[in-house]
Amino acid sequence: MASIKDLSNKFNDLTGVPKILDILPLEIQIDILKCLDYNQLTTLQQTNSQIYKLIKHFENKLARRNFSVLKIGSDHDMFSYSVPMIRYPITEMVSDFQPNKELEKKWEIALNNKIPMYFYLNEDDRNVYVIAESNTCFYRFELFKWPTKIDHLIFARHCFELLSHCHFDEIIFERIVFNPQIFNLIFDDLPIKLNCNIARLLLNNIDYDNQALEVVKNNLVISKMLSFRFIWAAFTTLYEVDKYIFLNFLLNGGANIPLASIYYIGSAIELHKEVIKFAETSYDCSKMVNSIEFQRLEWSMPKFSSRVKLIRQKEYIKGENQHIFLKYETSNVHNSNLVFYIFIWKEVKAETIHRFRIQKLIRASIEK
Numbered sequence: 001m002a003s004i005k006d007l008s009n010k011f012n013d014l015t016g017v018p019k020i021l022d023i024l025p026l027e028i029q030i031d032i033l034k035c036l037d038y039n040q041l042t043t044l045q046q047t048n049s050q051i052y053k054l055i056k057h058f059e060n061k062l063a064r065r066n067f068s069v070l071k072i073g074s075d076h077d078m079f080s081y082s083v084p085m086i087r088y089p090i091t092e093m094v095s096d097f098q099p100n101k102e103l104e105k106k107w108e109i110a111l112n113n114k115i116p117m118y119f120y121l122n123e124d125d126r127n128v129y130v131i132a133e134s135n136t137c138f139y140r141f142e143l144f145k146w147p148t149k150i151d152h153l154i155f156a157r158h159c160f161e162l163l164s165h166c167h168f169d170e171i172i173f174e175r176i177v178f179n180p181q182i183f184n185l186i187f188d189d190l191p192i193k194l195n196c197n198i199a200r201l202l203l204n205n206i207d208y209d210n211q212a213l214e215v216v217k218n219n220l221v222i223s224k225m226l227s228f229r230f231i232w233a234a235f236t237t238l239y240e241v242d243k244y245i246f247l248n249f250l251l252n253g254g255a256n257i258p259l260a261s262i263y264y265i266g267s268a269i270e271l272h273k274e275v276i277k278f279a280e281t282s283y284d285c286s287k288m289v290n291s292i293e294f295q296r297l298e299w300s301m302p303k304f305s306s307r308v309k310l311i312r313q314k315e316y317i318k319g320e321n322q323h324i325f326l327k328y329e330t331s332n333v334h335n336s337n338l339v340f341y342i343f344i345w346k347e348v349k350a351e352t353i354h355r356f357r358i359q360k361l362i363r364a365s366i367e368k
Helices: 004-009 015-021 025-032 038-045 051-057 075-080 102-111 150-166 180-184 207-221 245-252 271-281
Strands: 067-074 085-088 119-121 130-131 139-145 166-173 177-179 194-203 222-229 261-262 291-300 309-317 322-331 335-347 352-362
Touching: 025 051, 038 051, 051 067, 051 075, 051 194, 067 139, 067 177, 075 335, 102 180, 119 207, 130 150, 139 150, 150 166, 150 177, 150 194, 166 177, 177 180, 180 207, 207 245, 222 352, 271 291, 271 335, 309 335
Parallel strands: 067 166, 085 139, 166 194, 194 222, 222 261, 261 291
Antiparallel strands: 067 130, 119 177, 130 139, 291 352, 309 322, 322 335, 335 352
16 A cells, blocks of 8 residues: 555645545545645645635644744834835735624723734834745735724734744744734634744843743744843843743743743853752742753853762863863752753853753653
């Protein structure tokens, strides 16, 4: 019997696919559809209504249209593109969705309360667009900061629904971030997810950071890395560590994030000590980001507990200086199967470290 891969290889031109799918069990139909890319699926959807409904029903398991970047930009961002632009102004966007009476009432209340569509760091950024960029073109969706009509919310819902059916190499929130309350409002508390490999955030203050991290936690699916940068003035005036939302997110809100990488912290606050303490002593590490990395640091070498063991070290040359890589292992005091690897990079002669990573893993219990 031909394998799924053999069958899908014969379908490059999609000739005969509808008839063959009709005679196969549903599970095999889905396996074949998983072998097709987004463009092939789009073409196949146009063959008949049954296949259209099948692909539509299982679209979350099938290939998505891929874009290199999704970001929110202002007017001056428009001039940096050399590929054609496809505009989606609110007056031309057509959506079949109409809110029911209960949802429309919620929307009317929100409009009267002037709920913003997004938050930004620079108050001069008045005209804001959602930009989805590929190698051949970029799509621009215009958003009002202060929606005033039901049509504005229908447009926003349609825009985000389209974006949720795509995949992005990067999602960037550098100066502007969506209002997480808008997602809950327009989708009536149903989860809406934007899929990406890497998400990049520029953090500045508690209010803005709260909104950005809420979107990351509830509305992004990140397959590789979440990257943070800080506006320096903001980080040098941080509050006490236990009150800072950013650290709380790393330790209690990022369970689905494989890696969080943080840049340009300098010597302001040595967060690695708090992270190690949490890893070793917390009763619940289940919501902690799986791997946390701090880069470009000037932090002191941590003073480890007796639980920490050095398991590897290696010296290397970087530039003209001798550096050393150190790998340690420790475990949680309440669960010995919860293991953490600690990685440190530093100059051999330096008293400070310039890179730190901690990685969480579960060690399988050994049955006696």
